[in-house]
Structures are given as C-alpha cells and as structure tokens.
Amino acid sequence: xxxxxxxxxxxxxxxxxxxxxxxxxxxxxxxxxxxxxxxxxxxxxxxxxxxxxxxxxxxxxxxxxxxxxxxxxxxxxxxxxxxxxxxxxxxxxxxxxxxxxxxxxxxxxxxxxxxxxxxxxxxxxxxxxxxxxxxxxxxxxxxxxxxxxxxxxxxxxxxxxxxxxxxxxxxxxxxxxxxxxxxxxxxxxxxxxxxxxxxxxxxxxxxxxxxxxxxxxxxxxxxxxxxxxxxxxxxxxxxxxxxxxxxxxxxxx
Amino acid sequence: xxxxxxxxxxxxxxxxxxxxxxxxxxxxxxxxxxxxxxxxxxxxxxxxxxxxxxxxxxxxxxxxxxxxxxxxxxxxxxxxxxxxxxxxxxxxxxxxxxxxxxxxxxxxxxxxxxxxxxxxxxxxxxxxxxxxxxxxxxxxxxxxxxxxxxxxxxxxxxxxxxxxxxxxxxxxxxxxxxxxxxxxxxxxxxxxxxxxxxxxxxxxxxxxxxxxxxxxxxxxxxxxxxxxxxxxxxxxxxxxxxxxxxxxxxxxxxxxxxxxxxxxxxxxxxxxxxxxxxxxxxxxxxxxxxxxxxxxxxxxxxxxxxxxxxxxxxxxxxxxxxxxxxxxxxxxxxxxxxxxxxxxxxxxxxxxxxxxxxxxxxxxxxxxxxxxxxxxxxxxxxxxxxxxxxxxxxxxxxx
Amino acid sequence: xxxxxxxxxxxxxxxxxxxxxxxxxxxxxxxxxxxxxxxxxxxxxxxxxxxxxxxxxxxxxxxxxxxxxxxxxxxxxxxxxxxxxxxxxxxxxxxxxxxxxxxxxxxxxxxxxxxxxxxxxxxxxxxxxxxxxxxxxxxxxxxxxxxxxxxxxxxxxxxxxxxxxxxxxxxxxxxxxxxxxxxxxxxxxxxxxxxxxxxxxxxxxxxxxxxxxxxxxxxxxxxxxxxxxxxxxxxxxxxxxxxxxxxxxxxxxxxxxxxxxxxxxxxxxxxxxxxxxxxxxxxxxxxxxxxxxxxxxxxxxxxxxxxxxxxxxxxxxxxxxxxxxxxxxxxxxxxxxxxxx
Numbered sequence: 001x002x003x004x005x006x007x008x009x010x011x012x013x014x015x016x017x018x019x020x021x022x023x024x025x026x027x028x029x030x031x032x033x034x035x036x037x038x039x040x041x042x043x044x045x046x047x048x049x050x051x052x053x054x055x056x057x058x059x060x061x062x063x064x065x066x067x068x069x070x071x072x073x074x075x076x077x078x079x080x081x082x083x084x085x086x087x088x089x090x091x092x093x094x095x096x097x098x099x100x101x102x103x104x105x106x107x108x109x110x111x112x113x114x115x116x117x118x119x120x121x122x123x124x125x126x127x128x129x130x131x132x133x134x135x136x137x138x139x140x141x142x143x144x145x146x147x148x149x150x151x152x153x154x155x156x157x158x159x160x161x162x163x164x165x166x167x168x169x170x171x172x173x174x175x176x177x178x179x180x181x182x183x184x185x186x187x188x189x190x191x192x193x194x195x196x197x198x199x200x201x202x203x204x205x206x207x208x209x210x211x212x213x214x215x216x217x218x219x220x221x222x223x224x225x226x227x228x229x230x231x232x233x234x235x236x237x238x239x240x241x242x243x244x245x246x247x248x249x250x251x252x253x
Numbered sequence: 254x255x256x257x258x259x260x261x262x263x264x265x266x267x268x269x270x271x272x273x274x275x276x277x278x279x280x281x282x283x284x285x286x287x288x289x290x291x292x293x294x295x296x297x298x299x300x301x302x303x304x305x306x307x308x309x310x311x312x313x314x315x316x317x318x319x320x321x322x323x324x325x326x327x328x329x330x331x332x333x334x335x336x337x338x339x340x341x342x343x344x345x346x347x348x349x350x351x352x353x354x355x356x357x358x359x360x361x362x363x364x365x366x367x368x369x370x371x372x373x374x375x376x377x378x379x380x381x382x383x384x385x386x387x388x389x390x391x392x393x394x395x396x397x398x399x400x401x402x403x404x405x406x407x408x409x410x411x412x413x414x415x416x417x418x419x420x421x422x423x424x425x426x427x428x429x430x431x432x433x434x435x436x437x438x439x440x441x442x443x444x445x446x447x448x449x450x451x452x453x454x455x456x457x458x459x460x461x462x463x464x465x466x467x468x469x470x471x472x473x474x475x476x477x478x479x480x481x482x483x484x485x486x487x488x489x490x491x492x493x494x495x496x497x498x499x500x501x502x503x504x505x506x507x508x509x510x511x512x513x514x515x516x517x518x519x520x521x522x523x524x525x526x527x528x529x530x531x532x533x534x535x536x537x538x539x540x541x542x543x544x545x546x547x548x549x550x551x552x553x554x555x556x557x558x559x560x561x562x563x564x565x566x567x568x569x570x571x572x573x574x575x576x577x578x579x580x581x582x583x584x585x586x587x588x589x590x591x592x593x594x595x596x597x598x599x600x601x602x603x604x605x606x607x608x609x610x611x612x613x614x615x616x617x618x619x620x621x622x623x624x625x626x627x628x629x630x631x632x633x634x635x636x637x638x639x640x641x642x643x644x645x646x647x648x649x650x651x652x
Numbered sequence: 653x654x655x656x657x658x659x660x661x662x663x664x665x666x667x668x669x670x671x672x673x674x675x676x677x678x679x680x681x682x683x684x685x686x687x688x689x690x691x692x693x694x695x696x697x698x699x700x701x702x703x704x705x706x707x708x709x710x711x712x713x714x715x716x717x718x719x720x721x722x723x724x725x726x727x728x729x730x731x732x733x734x735x736x737x738x739x740x741x742x743x744x745x746x747x748x749x750x751x752x753x754x755x756x757x758x759x760x761x762x763x764x765x766x767x768x769x770x771x772x773x774x775x776x777x778x779x780x781x782x783x784x785x786x787x788x789x790x791x792x793x794x795x796x797x798x799x800x801x802x803x804x805x806x807x808x809x810x811x812x813x814x815x816x817x818x819x820x821x822x823x824x825x826x827x828x829x830x831x832x833x834x835x836x837x838x839x840x841x842x843x844x845x846x847x848x849x850x851x852x853x854x855x856x857x858x859x860x861x862x863x864x865x866x867x868x869x870x871x872x873x874x875x876x877x878x879x880x881x882x883x884x885x886x887x888x889x890x891x892x893x894x895x896x897x898x899x900x901x902x903x904x905x906x907x908x909x910x911x912x913x914x915x916x917x918x919x920x921x922x923x924x925x926x927x928x929x930x931x932x933x934x935x936x937x938x939x940x941x942x943x944x945x946x947x948x949x950x951x952x953x954x955x956x957x958x959x960x961x962x963x964x965x966x967x968x969x970x971x972x973x974x975x976x977x978x979x980x981x982x983x984x985x986x987x988x989x990x991x992x993x
Binding site for chain 2 (some may be wrong): 050076084091093102111
C-alpha cells in the first residue's frame with residue numbers, strides 16, 4: 001500500500017519550473033530514495049511534503065490525507081517527521097531534553113498547558129527518550145548541551161528526535177552530507193537499523209550513490225524538476241536515461 | 254562541552270523553603286542595611302512579582318516585550334475600581350486585576366505575537382504607549398462620558414463611592430478611613446516588636462509573591478516550561494516537531510500579563526491610587542532591566558534584580574554631597590572634594606545614570622546577569638569545572 | 653481649505669524629523685544589522701551640540717571696564733569673546749550663531765558616531781538582536797542622564813536664525829486672501845532641509861560606488877563579504893553618517909521644540925514605529941512612512957477630527973502602526989526575510 005502518494009505536482013519560482021508534473025508513490029515500510037543532480041528540485045519536493053512550500057498544482061496524499069494547506073505541526077502530528085540538511089535541534093537544551101520534547105509533543109498533541117508536573121518526574125517520557133537515545137547511541141551524552149555536540153552527533157540527535165515520535169514516515173534530507181566515509185557507513189547502518197521493527201517508512205534525499213544503492217528499496221530520479229525514472233535500484237543502475245541525466249554528469253565531472 | 258544538571262525536586266523544595274523563610278523574615282534581616290521600611294519592602298515584593306512574571310515570557314520564550322507596564326497600570330486601575338465599587342478588600346481587587354489584565358494581554362498578545370523579533374517589541378511598545386495615552390487623557394472615559402481613569406490626576410477612592418461589600422465583609426468596623434483592609438484587618442497597620450516593623454500590607458504582598466513564585470517554579474520545571482524554552486532556542490524545529498508554537502507563546506504572554514496586573518493591584522494596597530505614569534514605556538524598560546540584571550531565564554534572578562534596583566533607587570536617589578562626604582571620609586581631604594563631585598554625578602537625581610551604566614556593563618560582559626555571575630564564582634570556588642571536564646573526557650573516551 | 657494646507661505644512665515638518673531619524677535607523681540596521689535604540693539619543697545629542705556651540709559662540713568675557721547702571725551701581729562690562737578676537741567678523745558670527753552652531757554639529761556628530769561604532773556597536777554585530785536593543789537602550793539612558801546632569805531637566809529655548817524667523821505668508825501661492833495662510837518660516841525651512849538631506853542620501857547611495865556597495869550590503873551582507881570588499885570600514889563610516897543625520901535633525905529642530913534630555917526618547921519611540929511601518933530595512937519605506945505618519949498626526953490634531961474621535965491625535969500613530977503590521981506584516985515596503993526571527 002502506498003503511504004505517500006504524490007500526483008502531478010507543479011511548482012514555479014518566477015521563470016523557473018522547479019517541479020514539473022511530479023508523480024511519486026512510496027510504499028509502506030520501505031526506504032525510498034530521491035536522487036538527482038543539484039537544482040533538480042529534490043529539496044523543493046521535500047518542502048512540499050512538510051508544509052514549508054505549497055505546490056501550484058497537484059496533490060500530496062499521506063495515508064489518504066492531503067498534506068497541502070495544513071501547517072507544519074499538523075503534518076507532523078499526522079505522522080511525518082523530517083531530518084534537515086543542517087541539523088535543526090534545540091541547541092541550548094540537553095540531549096535528553098531535546099528528545100523529550102518530541103516525546104511530549106507526540107503524547108500531548110500540538111498544544112497543552114501542562115504546567116503542573118515536573119519534567120524530571122515524567123518517568124515514562126524519560127524512559128522512552130532514553131530508549132531512543134540508546135538505539136541511536138547517544139545515551140551516555142544525555143546531560144550535555146546540544147550545542148556542544150559534533151556535527152555528526154547533532155544529526156544523529158535530530159534523528160533520535162524524529163524517532164522519538166514514532167513517525168509513520170521519516171523524511172531525511174541528505175543525511176550523510178559532509179560526512180567522512182567511515183561516518184557515512186555508520187549512518188547507513190544506523191538508517192538500516194532504526195525503526196525497522198516499527199516499520200517506519202523512510203524517504204531519503206541523497207547525493208551519494210553509495211548511500212543510495214546500499215539503502216534504498218526503490219529509487220526515484222529527479223532531473224530539472226521532473227521524475228525521469230522510478231524503479232528498483234538494480235534497474236536504475238542500468239537505466240540509460242538516468243545515466244545521461246545524472247550518472248553521466250558525474251562521470252564527466 | 255557544557256554539562257547541564259537540572260535541580261531535582263528536593264533541591265527545588267529546599268530552595269523554595271529558603272526563599273519563603275527569607276521573604277517572611279525580610280523585616281528582620283533588612284534592618285541592618287536600612288531597608289526595612291514597610292513601604293520599600295512592599296516594593297521589593299511587588300516588583301519581584303512583576304519581574305518574575307515578565308521572566309516567564311522574556312526569560313523562557315525570548316520574546317522581548319517593551320510594553321508590560323501597560324498591564325501593571327491596567328491592574329492598578331482595575332484594583333482601584335474594585336475598591337470603589339466593591340469595597341476596600343484586596344482579594345476581589347486582585348482577582349479582578351488578574352482577570353482584566355489577562356483579557357487585555359490576550360488581545361494585545363494575540364495581535365503582537367503575529368510577529369516576532371523587533372516587530373514584536375515595537376508592537377508591544379505601540380500598544381503600551383497607546384494605553385498610556387488613553388489613560389492619561391482618559392480617552393475612553395471621555396468617549397463614554399464617564400470618569401474612567403480620571404486623567405492626569407489619577408484614579409482614587411472617594412468617600413461617596415458605593416463600596417458595596419464593605420458593610421457585608423467588615424460589619425461593625427469603621428471603613429471611612431478608606432485604607433485597604435483584609436476582612437477588617439487594616440493593611441497599612443504595622444506591628445512593632447523589638448524595633449522591627451511588621452507591616453500587614455507587606456505580609457499580604459509577600460504571601461501573594463510566595464504563591465506566584467511557586468507557580469512560576471512549577472511552570473519552569475514543567476513540560477509546558479520546557480516547550481517555552483524550546484520556543485526560544487528553535488521555533489522552526491518545534492513547529493516541525495508537531496508543536497503549535499503560537500498558543501504556547503500566547504499563553505506565556507497572558508500569564509506574564511496577569512502577573513503584571515497582580516503586581517499593579519498590589520501597588521494600590523498602601524496607596525489606593527492609580528496613575529497613568531505607571532504605564533509609561535520607562536516603566537516597561539525598568540522591568541527589562543530588573544530581569545537582565547538578575548539573570549533572564551533563572552528563577553530567582555528577576556526577584557534579585559528587582560530588589561537590587563529598588564533598593565539602590567531608594568538609597569542612591571536620596572544621597573547628596575553631604576552623604577558622599579561622610580561615606581568617603583577615608584579619602585584624604587585634598588582629593589576628596591574631587592572624588593565627591595565626580596561621584597555625586599551618580600547619586601541623587603543622577604541615579605539613573607548609574608543604572609544605565611550598570612545595565613550596559615551587565616549586557617556587555619555578563620548577559621546571564623547576577624545569577625550567572627554567582628554561578629561562575631561558585632564554579633571557580635568549588636572547582637566543579639574541573640569535575641565537569643573529567644566527565645566530558647570520560648564521555649569522549651566512551652565514544 | 654486653509655486649515656488643511658496648514659496641517660499639510662505641519663505634517664511635512666513633523667514627518668521630516670521622523671523621516672530623518674528613521675532613515676538613519678534603517679541605514680544602520682540595513683548595513684550593520686544592528687537595532688540601534690540609542691538613535692534617539694543621537695538626535696538629542698545633536699540638539700544639545702547646537703545649544704553648546706551657540707553658547708560657546710556667544711560666551712561673554714569681562715572687558716575690564718565698569719559701567720554704571722540706571723540705579724547707580726557699577727557692573728563689569730562684558731563682550732562676547734569672539735568680538736574681542738575677530739572684531740566685526742565676530743559680531744557677524746554672533747548674528748549667525750544659530751546656523752553656525754548647527755553647521756559645527758556636523759563634525760562633532762560624525763566623531764560621536766565613529767566613537768560609538770568603534771567603541772560599542774562593533775562588538776554587538778554578531779550578538780542577538782535582543783542584546784543589541786538592550787545595550788543601546790542602556791547607552792540611551794546614560795547619554796540622556798549625562799545631558800540631564802549638565803543641563804538640568806528643563807527645556808532650553810533656542811531662537812531661530814533671525815533671517816529665517818517669523819512667519820511666512822503662503823496665501824498667495826494657494827490663491828487665498830493674504831494673511832490667511834501664515835506659517836512659521838523656520839518650520840518650512842526644516843521641511844526643505846529634511847527633503848534636501850534625504851535627496852542627498854539617496855543620490856549618494858544611487859550614484860557612488862561606495863553607495864552601491866552599501867546597497868549591496870543591505871541586500872545581502874554575506875555575499876558582499878565574499879566579494880572581499882572591506883565592508884567593515886565602510887559600515888563604520890555609514891554609522892557615523894547616520895549619527896550625523898540624526899544629530900543634524902536634532903540641531904535643526906531646536907528652534908521648533910526647546911530640547912531637553914528626554915527629547916531623544918520621545919522621538920525614538922515614534923521613529924521606531926515609523927521604521928516598522930515603513931518596513932525594516934527599506935529606506936524608501938522609512939522616508940515615506942515618516943512623512944505619512946507626520947501628516948496623519950497633524951490631521952488628527954485638527955479640531956474637526958478631534959470633535960469626532962476625542963484624543964485621536966495622541967494614539968493615531970500607534971493605531972496606524974498596529975493596523976499596518978496586521979495587514980502588511982512586513983510593513984509598507986518591507987522585504988521578506990528581514991528581521992523575521
């Protein structure tokens with residue numbers, strides 16, 4: 001069953017056709033990668049999923065519900081979490097607090113004046129946050145202020161924050177950008193591992209071919225705002241159009 | 254790397270206990286430094302309350318309002334109207350003041366919070382200046398044909414006001430003196446014991462402050478408070494975490510407005526008079542100073558800041574050259590005159606100069622305020638910095 | 653009709669002052685990215701600079717002679733020292749003391765701006781806006797209090813230059829009866845002056861390379877930094893210019909409102925509202941909003957308007973600001989992304 005269904009999405013910025021009649025279908029429980037050269041419209045597309053941008057035409061359906069015309073927090077409450085390209089975390093707060101906030105948001109909804117209980121007495125939330133931190137490997141740093149983390153740890157923290165919400169769909173924007181080979185491999189392992197038992201669907205935007213082919217169940221190739229191919233990794237590898245649009249370019253470079 | 258350890262509930266209980274004891278014994282321990290006048294102590298407590306409330310907005314969410322004095326003034330006007338209509342009991346006055354200022358805060362906050370950053374600051378400033386102009390010239394009163402704020406003279410209780418509940422709540426007690434009384438207990442009354450002055454009004458205000466501080470502490474430690482802190486650090490992330498930040502900031506705004514209104518009502522206890530100057534933007538600026546000086550985002554900082562500013566105001570603004578000569582008597586005669594004439598710039602009517610300078614120094618060198626300064630000193634003394642570094646080293650080794 | 657023309661003139665003069673301060677605020681904000689709450693204090697400093705310069709020019713010293721008064725007592729004869737020094741030219745200087753002192757304000761305010769930027773503002777480029785607001789707010793208090801310590805709290809009356817004093821009769825221009833539309837000459841001069849300064853600033857930004865760099869910097873600070881242009885020095889200069897404009901606006905305003913230490917704060921609050929209404933970071937917005945709000949304020953002060961809504965003149969600016977920000981959240985001409993967080 002398709003959990004995310006994108007139909008005929010168009011988006012123009014002035015004279016630029018950023019998204020050109022994009023169709024996409026993401027199956028429940030799979031890892032779906034979106035690749036494409038710079039400026040192909042990958043980030044624009046992702047922004048349309050989370051309410052940052054509204055497409056000019058077309059529809060984005062998540063679990064049978066439209067994600068257009070609703071605000072980011074409503075999209076998140078529906079079960080879509082996003083990891084940003086530059087980690088968006090609460091830099092002044094501790095790692096544990098960073099993960100407890102999404103846990104509270106998942107439990108209490110988008111707004112609740114929950115002013116009486118003490119955070120440190122919220123054992124359930126705390127345990128949940130700690131289990132996610134364990135899973136992601138940040139448990140021993142729980143009392144460190146987030147701004148002090150390394151870049152890689154910040155990104156892992158952001159993943160933990162998203163996972164803490166038990167999302168149905170996890171969107172990742174270039175999760176390995178700027179990482180060393182070793183860190184990249186660690187992230188690949190992590191992405192394979194996390195949320196697998198819970199069947200979290202993941203959509204990954206990625207530049208790095210190595211990452212994409214070792215992770216993705218299905219790959220969509222975007223070029224100049226249009227999806228030129230959407231298929232299994234092995235078919236994508238041999239697809240001449242993809243070679244021309246993307247791999248060819250890289251080979252030239 | 255910075256490690257944050259949060260106070261546990263037992264630490265907080267101890268702190269709260271010390272705080273309550275300190276507030277209740279103020280008439281005793283403030284006597285040696287000459288600050289134990291009922292009037293001054295009441296101001297410590299009231300402005301401490303005002304600053305604590307302001308800190309819930311500014312300290313937690315980072316939204317800098319330049320118009321909170323408006324709520325202080327609204328609280329005062331409402332309290333005086335309650336005195337006029339219902340009688341001289343402070344409890345209905347406080348309840349009405351909190352309600353009315355809360356409603357105003359809801360409206361002003363709803364509009365102002367559509368913008369953030371400097372736009373928010375200017376919007377709140379504009380609203381406060383508007384409230385000031387309306388109160389100063391009693392524009393609404395003129396419009397309705399009644400005497401709502403009594404313009405520049407200020408609103409006060411008159412002998413022929415209805416004061417409907419006065420006879421009911423305080424039967425047999427003469428209330429014609431028009432002083433505020435708690436079910437017959439005159440709040441301007443002062444008991445003297447061994448030279449210490451225990452004022453009824455002060456204890457009423459202190460009681461209110463203790464409750465309000467306890468509520469503030471609960472807010473600080475609660476999931477709600479955590480969300481407000483998250484608004485300050487990264488509002489964008491919070492939105493993408495499924496949190497609707499608007500009602501959170503609005504709730505903080507309304508709560509801080511209610512605190513300000515309550516403080517405004519308490520200001521009318523010693524003197525049931527409400528004037529428009531209480532709403533001027535300088536008054537809004539003062540509460541910002543208090544919170545910054547003490548330490549924004551800390552529990553005790555704002556109260557400390559309010560106390561220091563009100564204390565220094567009282568002391569420095571009454572000093573002149575004779576006092577300075579006496580104070581600086583240890584300096585040799587020759588240079589003392591020069592020193593005194595320079596120092597006299599900073600006292601008396603020049604006290605605001607001192608305030609401005611101290612404020613600048615704090616913002617430049619110690620943005621965390623006095624509490625942060627104290628924490629740093631404590632760290633040096635106890636060497637906990639070294640301990641933290643060891644923990645970090647261990648954490649890194651484990652990685 | 654005549655009353656309306658008078659209010660237009662009034663509004664132009666008030667708007668001129670708002671526009672000049674708002675212009676400087678916007679230049680500083682646009683280039684340095686600093687929210688300067690001490691800008692009103694610069695206006696006030698300029699006003700007092702003119703006061704000081706004038707009293708220096710007209711300072712009188714004893715000549716050593718004595719003179720009998722009408723009551724028979726003897727007093728020392730004093731003459732202005734400039735007369736002693738320069739003779740006849742000195743007397744001319746005294747006759748022109750007001751314009752001369754206003755001119756002397758220019759270099760003083762440039763230096764004040766330079767010192768302020770180098771000494772304080774520079775260190776706050778990277779700090780949060782809230783801290784910039786707070787530290788400049790503190791500075792504004794300090795400057796105002798220093799002036800109060802020196803000059804006291806009472807306003808100091810300053811005459812307008814003799815040649816430009818008195819009333820001007822505009823009746824002829826509008827075809828009315830002579831004497832029906834008379835307006836203080838100096839106020840009209842103030843409007844011309846503010847228009848002139850605004851024109852110079854816009855030309856400067858439009859036609860000089862320096863101005864182009866500054867404009868590019870206002871569009872996108874980071875890109876200009878990447879070009880390798882030493883933007884820091886230019887921004888220091890820009891701050892000094894803005895300080896000078898504010899100071900000059902204050903100095904020129906002295907004959908209209910006798911300055912006291914608090915005048916800066918009053919103008920600052922209004923000017924910030926002007927900047928926000930115009931759109932933070934937009935020079936055109938600042939200027940047009942300045943004149944717009946000046947005009948609105950003087951129209952709402954008309955008795956005919958006040959009869960309908962009493963006291964509207966005192967709240968009109970704030971009311972308009974609130975409405976504008978709700979309808980057009982970025983102000984009249986604000987750009988996306990400026991001060992959004």
